[in-house]
Amino acid sequence: MATPDIEIVVEDPTAPEADSPSVATTRTVDVVTSLLLLALACVLGFDNWRTGMSWDSSGPQAGYFPFYLCVILGGASLYGIAVTLRDRTEAAETFVTRAQLRRVMQVFVPTLLFCLAMQFLGLYVASFLLTAGFMRLVGRIALWKSLLTAFIFTAAMFITFDIAFDVIMPKGPLEAAFGY
Amino acid sequence: MEAFGLLLHGFTVLLTGKTLLLMMVGLVLGIFVGVLPGLGGPNGVAILLPLTFTMDPTSAIVMLSCIYWGALFGGAITSILFNIPGEAWSVATTFDGYPMAQQGQAAEALTAAFTSSFIGSLCAVLLITFLAPMISSFALRFGPPEFFAVYLLTFCSFVGLGREAKHKTIISMALGLLLTGIGMDTVSGQLRMTFGSTDLLRGVNFLVAVIGLFGISEILLTMEERLALRGHAAGISLRVILKVWKDLPKYWVTLLRSSFIGCWLGITPGGAIAASFMGYNLAKRFSKDPDSFGKGRIEGVFAPETAAHASGTAALLPMLALGIPGSGTAAILLGGLMVWGLNPGPLLFVEHKDFVWGLIASMYLGNVVGLVLVLSTVPIFASILRVPFAAIAPMIVVSCAIGAYAIQNAMFDIWLMLLFGVVGYVFKKISIPLAPFTLALVLGNRAEDAFRQSMIGAGGDMGVFWSNGLVGSITTLALALLFWPVIDKAFVRVGQILRPAKA
Numbered sequence: 001m002a003t004p005d006i007e008i009v010v011e012d013p014t015a016p017e018a019d020s021p022s023v024a025t026t027r028t029v030d031v032v033t034s035l036l037l038l039a040l041a042c043v044l045g046f047d048n049w050r051t052g053m054s055w056d057s058s059g060p061q062a063g064y065f066p067f068y069l070c071v072i073l074g075g076a077s078l079y080g081i082a083v084t085l086r087d088r089t090e091a092a093e094t095f096v097t098r099a100q101l102r103r104v105m106q107v108f109v110p111t112l113l114f115c116l117a118m119q120f121l122g123l124y125v126a127s128f129l130l131t132a133g134f135m136r137l138v139g140r141i142a143l144w145k146s147l148l149t150a151f152i153f154t155a156a157m158f159i160t161f162d163i164a165f166d167v168i169m170p171k172g173p174l175e176a177a178f179g180y
Numbered sequence: 181m182e183a184f185g186l187l188l189h190g191f192t193v194l195l196t197g198k199t200l201l202l203m204m205v206g207l208v209l210g211i212f213v214g215v216l217p218g219l220g221g222p223n224g225v226a227i228l229l230p231l232t233f234t235m236d237p238t239s240a241i242v243m244l245s246c247i248y249w250g251a252l253f254g255g256a257i258t259s260i261l262f263n264i265p266g267e268a269w270s271v272a273t274t275f276d277g278y279p280m281a282q283q284g285q286a287a288e289a290l291t292a293a294f295t296s297s298f299i300g301s302l303c304a305v306l307l308i309t310f311l312a313p314m315i316s317s318f319a320l321r322f323g324p325p326e327f328f329a330v331y332l333l334t335f336c337s338f339v340g341l342g343r344e345a346k347h348k349t350i351i352s353m354a355l356g357l358l359l360t361g362i363g364m365d366t367v368s369g370q371l372r373m374t375f376g377s378t379d380l381l382r383g384v385n386f387l388v389a390v391i392g393l394f395g396i397s398e399i400l401l402t403m404e405e406r407l408a409l410r411g412h413a414a415g416i417s418l419r420v421i422l423k424v425w426k427d428l429p430k431y432w433v434t435l436l437r438s439s440f441i442g443c444w445l446g447i448t449p450g451g452a453i454a455a456s457f458m459g460y461n462l463a464k465r466f467s468k469d470p471d472s473f474g475k476g477r478i479e480g481v482f483a484p485e486t487a488a489h490a491s492g493t494a495a496l497l498p499m500l501a502l503g504i505p506g507s508g509t510a511a512i513l514l515g516g517l518m519v520w521g522l523n524p525g526p527l528l529f530v531e532h533k534d535f536v537w538g539l540i541a542s543m544y545l546g547n548v549v550g551l552v553l554v555l556s557t558v559p560i561f562a563s564i565l566r567v568p569f570a571a572i573a574p575m576i577v578v579s580c581a582i583g584a585y586a587i588q589n590a591m592f593d594i595w596l597m598l599l600f601g602v603v604g605y606v607f608k609k610i611s612i613p614l615a616p617f618t619l620a621l622v623l624g625n626r627a628e629d630a631f632r633q634s635m636i637g638a639g640g641d642m643g644v645f646w647s648n649g650l651v652g653s654i655t656t657l658a659l660a661l662l663f664w665p666v667i668d669k670a671f672v673r674v675g676q677i678l679r680p681a682k683a
Contacts (some may be wrong), residue, residue, distance in 0.1 A: 015406040016404065016406065018406075026609070026610055029606065029609070029610055030610045033606060033607075033610060033612075034351075037351060037355065040355075044358060044373050047372070047373050047375065048372065048373065051370060051371075051372055052370075055640055059367075059632060059635050059636035059640065060631075060632050060635050060636075060640075061368070062365040062367070062368045062370040062372055063372065064632075065361065065628045065631060065632065066357075066358055066361040066372060066373065069354050069357050069358045069361070070354075070358065072350060072354045073350075073351060073354035073355060073358060076347045076348075076350040076351045076354065077351060079347045080345075080347050080348065080351065083345075083347070095609060095610070096404070096609070100404040103403045103404060104400050104403055104404060104605075106403065107399055107400060107403045107573055107577075108400060108602075110574070110577075111396070111399075111577050111598065111601075112598065114574075114577065114578075114581070115581070115594050115595065115598055118581065118591075118594065119591060123578075123581065123582065123585070127574075127578040127581075130574045130577065130578065131571075131574040131575060131578065134570060134573060134574040135568075135570050135571050135574070138570050138573075139568050139569075139570020139571060140570075141568065141570060141571065149571055150574075153575055153578075157578065157579075157582065160231075161230075161582060161586075165231065165233070165234045166234055167230060167233060167234065167582070167586045168589070169582060169585060169586070170585065170591070
């Protein structure tokens with residue numbers, strides 16, 4: 001049976017270009033991450049050593065288990081650094097291209113701003129701003145569609161969580177004006 | 181036959197209007213999440229978890245597991261119609277599913293995928309029904325050393341059997357275990373790794389971490405790709421369904437083989453991906469006409485789908501019986517159980533009979549309802565993909581934020597979620613696996629408690645982990661799995677030395 005093929009086509013107007021230059025190689029990021037993990041292991045390990053990582057009359061002290069985990073984490077990170085530095089074949093692999101990074105930032109920065117706005121304006125206003133702004137600026141969707149979608153979505157969230165399920169979210173001046 | 185009676189009781193718990201409604205809602209949400217690009221089982225369950233906070237545990241877990249089934253079904257839709265595997269384990273489905281869609285057989289391929297998912301899950305649920313009570317009653321005799329040995333076994337099998345670089349698995353696991361140690365120590369009451377911060381006093385919440393790792397990071401990853409897509413639309417008619425079902429008995433060997441592989445690999449951690457490929461490759465190898473695979477053969481859809489779903493479902497067996505999740509999603513479900521104050525493990529079968537059997541019954545019912553639902557609504561769900569990602573991304577971010585905040589009503593958790601989002605993004609790109617991290621986060625505290633209790637009981641003698649046959653063999657097995665790659669190599673070398681000697 002041949003179904004008539006109605007194709008579904010979705011366009012992506014702000015897609016990253018394929019030939020964008022590389023910002024960092026996987027190898028570099030690998031080493032940097034391992035160094036950060038090593039630093040974390042040292043800091044946490046020191047704290048656990050201070051808490052007590054040996055034995056007393058009641059058995060292992062509070063820092064015992066985590067201290068040895070720090071040793072394992074640090075050891076594995078060191079090993080990772082050594083392996084990556086020795087192995088040169090990975091060098092050419094791209095971690096992220098400039099165009100990709102720009103796109104990732106396009107979603108990360110608004111998310112960051114959303115989290116900030118949430119503290120002052122409350123979750124629902126921030127959610128409206130995020131949805132409408134993102135659709136308009138990143139998706140290049142018509143303004144009225146963006147505003148309408150954002151409003152419906154935010155209202156649906158408010159009804160679902162605050163009214164139907166009693167999950168209380170942070171609120172700001174707008175909700176206060178309406179008496180919530 | 182006790183299991184059968186309890187199962188029937190489970191159905192009576194379930195067959196209320198409210199639960200059935202929740203089931204439908206869960207399935208629809210799950211399929212929705214499964215169809216959306218970049219989201220799948222673990223992300224869906226993590227993001228939608230907060231919805232269930234105010235429900236009673238049985239309704240909540242029924243809804244969550246239905247989200248899981250829905251996501252499994254939904255993944256097949258994008259694989260077949262758009263050649264975009266929603267999940268790593270749907271990759272094998274695209275090999276033959278997409279060619280079928282290109283040849284105008286999308287409806288057949290979808291029916292085959294859904295039916296085989298159903299069969300795979302059903303086999304695994306049957307296994308759970310009869311095996312889980314047995315394992316859990318056996319595990320009731322476990323003391324702290326035995327439990328620690330089992331946890332150790334889980335961790336070691338991840339390291340020894342995982343496909344990723346060993347040190348990366350170890351990093352991921354050690355980091356997860358460390359994070360669970362932050363906050364108040366449960367044995368001595370001392371503060372650990374808080375650095376004087378009152379926010380860290382509560383510790384790092386498992387669900388906050390999971391929402392960041394799987395929700396936020398997935399959005400970042402998805403944005404990197406070109407999100408334009410092109411695919412086939414398909415409606416499924418009753419005639420096609422009956423035609424595919426009529427042919428089903430012909431493929432019973434494939435179905436059975438894949439179910440078996442799936443169940444087996446699902447119980448061992450991290451199995452669904454391996455299971456789907458193994459199911460596909462074995463079907464190809466045993467076929468009379470292996471060259472026709474990859475060109476749109478219906479068997480090539482049956483085999484991986486059955487295996488993937490059998491394994492996805494079987495992953496719940498160790499979670500229910502021992503409190504050890506067999507997959508990332510199972511780990512998140514386990515985290516959910518703990519939110520409602522249920523402690524997964526052998527005692528669950530004794531203390532919360534209603535809950536356990538309600539859940540198992542919901543696996544049967546959820547799969548039946550899911551099959552019917554998905555067969556009848558495919559065109560609607562396929563058209564969800566018309567919605568641009570720019571509209572979906574902010575909504576997912578908002579849902580994640582609601583979820584992370586609702587757990588402890590803390591703004592700090594929102595920032596933590598964002599941090600974990602970045603960590604998840606980087607880890608995924610440099611291939612540090614996230615599943616061991618999730619598992620460590622959920623099991624960390626219990627593993628540490630078990631370890632310290634057994635140490636206190638034995639006066640600090642490590643010999644306690646070999647003090648009797650049971651705990652000794654589990655510990656030895658764990659160590660053997662940890663060093664499995666080395667042992668395997670040694671075997672090969674010994675074989676190489678012996679062979680010329682014989683000849």
